[in-house]
Amino acid sequence: MCFPIFHAWLTLLFFRLCAVTLRSRPPLVYCVSRTARTASLLSAAPQLTQRYETSLEKNMSTKVAVVTGSNKGIGLSIVRALCKQYQGDVYLTARDTGRGQEAVESLSSEGLKAMFHQLDINDLNSITTAAAFFKDKYGGVDVLINNAGIAFKGGDDDIMSTLPPSLCLSLSSGADTTAFAVQAEVTLKTNFFATRDMLTHFLPIIKAGGRVVNVSSFVGARTLNQCSPDHQQRFRSEDITEEELVGMMQQFVDEAKKGEHKKGGWPDTAYGMSKTGVTTLSMIHARQLSKERPNDGILLNACCPGWVRTDMAGPKAPKSPDEGAITPVYLALLPPGATEPHGKFVSDKEVQPW
Numbered sequence: 001m002c003f004p005i006f007h008a009w010l011t012l013l014f015f016r017l018c019a020v021t022l023r024s025r026p027p028l029v030y031c032v033s034r035t036a037r038t039a040s041l042l043s044a045a046p047q048l049t050q051r052y053e054t055s056l057e058k059n060m061s062t063k064v065a066v067v068t069g070s071n072k073g074i075g076l077s078i079v080r081a082l083c084k085q086y087q088g089d090v091y092l093t094a095r096d097t098g099r100g101q102e103a104v105e106s107l108s109s110e111g112l113k114a115m116f117h118q119l120d121i122n123d124l125n126s127i128t129t130a131a132a133f134f135k136d137k138y139g140g141v142d143v144l145i146n147n148a149g150i151a152f153k154g155g156d157d158d159i160m161s162t163l164p165p166s167l168c169l170s171l172s173s174g175a176d177t178t179a180f181a182v183q184a185e186v187t188l189k190t191n192f193f194a195t196r197d198m199l200t201h202f203l204p205i206i207k208a209g210g211r212v213v214n215v216s217s218f219v220g221a222r223t224l225n226q227c228s229p230d231h232q233q234r235f236r237s238e239d240i241t242e243e244e245l246v247g248m249m250q251q252f253v254d255e256a257k258k259g260e261h262k263k264g265g266w267p268d269t270a271y272g273m274s275k276t277g278v279t280t281l282s283m284i285h286a287r288q289l290s291k292e293r294p295n296d297g298i299l300l301n302a303c304c305p306g307w308v309r310t311d312m313a314g315p316k317a318p319k320s321p322d323e324g325a326i327t328p329v330y331l332a333l334l335p336p337g338a339t340e341p342h343g344k345f346v347s348d349k350e351v352q353p354w
């Protein structure tokens with residue numbers, strides 16, 4: 001190979017390596033014939049850099065919304081609504097890639113374009129991988145909806161305890177008989193501790209003007225009123241810290257495992273306690289954002305979707321999943337410049353007492 005061509009080839013290799021290092025989609029212009037003239041190759045090099053930078057800037061300025069646990073139920077309906085209303089990329093995420101991709105295809109058959117990323121909120125590695133992906137590709141996240149959650153079917157008094165006893169009984173057939181100690185540990189692990197892990201890793205990459213929505217439940221608000229007066233006072237206080245809240249949630253689990261949770265001032269509902277924790281955590285994080293990023297205009301709220309017909313709540317619930325998505329999507333799309341709600345518990349688009 002004569003020296004000028006070899007030199008040009010080396011120059012191109014250098015630019016290509018830069019692109020790979022920065023993990024951008026390599027522009028097509030990198031496919032250059034080795035027989036091209038040295039001079040034209042060298043003069044093309046700055047253009048390559050420019051095209052690469054332009055494509056990177058385009059990604060960074062594209063807005064992005066991420067919804068956890070969105071392969072079915074309310075999460076899928078949230079993604080559906082965002083695909084119709086949000087000016088940006090919308091990510092359906094799921095712990096199981098197959099179920100997630102099937103859901104993306106079902107939306108595609110409705111003419112809607114959702115993107116997919118695997119995300120199991122119980123797996124710290126999955127959370128950090130996803131956070132790194134969004135930081136790298138978009139410079140952060142504009143909208144985060146923490147929707148993923150679990151409930152033992154009628155195992156403790158969760159969702160059904162809000163219903164008239166007759167309806168409750170009819171729904172309770174086939175209720176889960178898993179020991180309360182196990183229900184407490186497993187439910188809190190996903191609904192509270194894993195949601196907190198999501199927030200730990202995603203809050204630092206929420207962009208200015210961002211919106212964060214934690215899907216909690218009216219059951220959590222009612223459960224708060226069933227805690228001991230001391231616990232209630234701490235959950236409602238303005239100075240409760242994240243560490244103190246985590247300690248309280250762990251104390252509930254530990255005492256449930258010893259069969260002593262009632263003596264400790266906790267009610268008999270694992271799902272309810274997990275959602276009391278999610279709402280309180282939302283209030284703590286909102287106060288932190290106001291203090292630490294006062295000029296970024298980020299709004300963070302907890303909400304209840306209502307009682308919704310999903311695998312979790314069963315077929316007799318009054319709201320369809322699309323109706324259940326209305327309040328979370330309303331909070332996710334609060335207009336630029338809005339200053340409230342922030343740090344609230346919202347149901348049917350209205351701030352609720354806590």
Ligand SMILES: NC(=O)c1ccc[n+]([C@@H]2O[C@H](COP(=O)([O-])OP(=O)(O)OC[C@H]3O[C@@H](n4cnc5c(N)ncnc54)[C@H](OP(=O)(O)O)[C@@H]3O)[C@@H](O)[C@H]2O)c1
Nearest residue numbers: 069073074120121122147148149217307308310311312313
């Ligand atoms: N339905 C109601 O009446 C109601 C009322 C109040 C609040 N909520 C809340 O609304 C949210 C959605 O509930 P839903 O009724 O739509 O329930 P659902 O139909 O059971 O859907 C729950 C979703 O969460 C996902 N998920 C569970 N664990 C996960 C994990 N570790 N990582 C990632 N995703 C996970 C599930 O994925 P898989 O398919 O892989 O299991 C599924 O996509 C929950 O937070 C729930 O507590 C529901």
